[in-house]
Amino acid sequence: MYMTKDYVNLDNARHDDQRNVMSTIVEDGVCPFDEEFLANYHKQPILRQGTFWTLTLNQWPYEYTRVHLLAIARQHVETIDELEAGAAEELFDHVKWAIQEYQIDFGGLAMRFGDVRHNGASVNHLHAHIIVPDKDKPADAKVKFKIS
Numbered sequence: 001m002y003m004t005k006d007y008v009n010l011d012n013a014r015h016d017d018q019r020n021v022m023s024t025i026v027e028d029g030v031c032p033f034d035e036e037f038l039a040n041y042h043k044q045p046i047l048r049q050g051t052f053w054t055l056t057l058n059q060w061p062y063e064y065t066r067v068h069l070l071a072i073a074r075q076h077v078e079t080i081d082e083l084e085a086g087a088a089e090e091l092f093d094h095v096k097w098a099i100q101e102y103q104i105d106f107g108g109l110a111m112r113f114g115d116v117r118h119n120g121a122s123v124n125h126l127h128a129h130i131i132v133p134d135k136d137k138p139a140d141a142k143v144k145f146k147i148s
């Protein structure tokens, strides 16, 4: 079983209010992306839900993004090899939906996996990011997706 500290990594929090929510999660000792607990911490609308993924807005979008969505695995899995057959296809279906819904003509799809102490993620529950930089951002500003 997992230790409480393994569900989130406070070192990877990017905002004070995010760190506060994550501290509460540590106290509660639960995985914040598990469906029975998600609504306790995640206050963004659910956009879409399939068999394998829940598509929602990132509560703390990266700086210089126009769109930042999360596809959160519906089961508690931590690595890609734990996903069932069909999960990858459904993920791309959500991305295609988002491309239509948000009129996306460029962006990135990123997913960390494995040990949250090393992969740079804040939550130890598999999720993918759909990231669309803001065209109006400063020319020298970059959207940064950290791994490690």
Ligand SMILES: [Zn+2]
Pocket: 031, 032, 033, 034, 075, 076, 077, 124, 125
């Ligand atoms: Zn979980």
